[in-house]
Amino acid sequence: DAGVTQSPTHLIKTRGQQVTLRCSPKSGHDTVSWYQQALGQGPQFIFQYYEEEERQRGNFPDRFSGHQFPNYSSELNVNALLLGDSALYLCASSFSASVYEQYFGPGTRLTVT
């Protein structure tokens, strides 16, 4: 049973560029949440996707957008990258829009130079 997978593992981008991160949820899960984790901080909620719609959103600007596909996988897009966007981006999956017992992927380390 595959757990949550994320790609790529690492990414280096330049300020102003755009990036797309990908996530496949754990088998049987239909909900994907995205978090940003800066060094030494806890994960911060970006948004959650369920039934291919953004259900809730944390305090992040519109530069952060996402998508969920019919197979429940998800993408996180960040436009106009800033140096402050450098962080570990975590995808978490769960069932039926809940945040109980979320299963996290290994994350994508994004570095913006």
Next chain:
Amino acid sequence: SQKIEQNSEALNIQEGKTATLTCNYTNYSPAYLQWYRQDPGRGPVFLLLIRENEKEKRKERLKVTFDTTLKQSLFHITASQPADSATYLCALDGAGGGADGLTFGKGTHLIIQP
């Protein structure tokens, strides 16, 4: 504003002893509280969930308490082992009953010394 506080400094415990980690929160009325473990460069791993109407929850060597009056949760690891060394994160559901994601504390770095 809503705030979650965990021991900000590293916690050093001798192997075999009980490690106790604290999570305090303000301006929240969470329906439940979760504890996660995170190893360097990895995603958090779910450990335990405790609901607001539960005082205590146990799982093997782990025990969590939840005091909604004190707005505090304690996380205990008994008979600690060096393999328990990691960062432990406390997480609360948002005001929307969980539909607006989890809010995490900064975590406590636990070091179990042989």
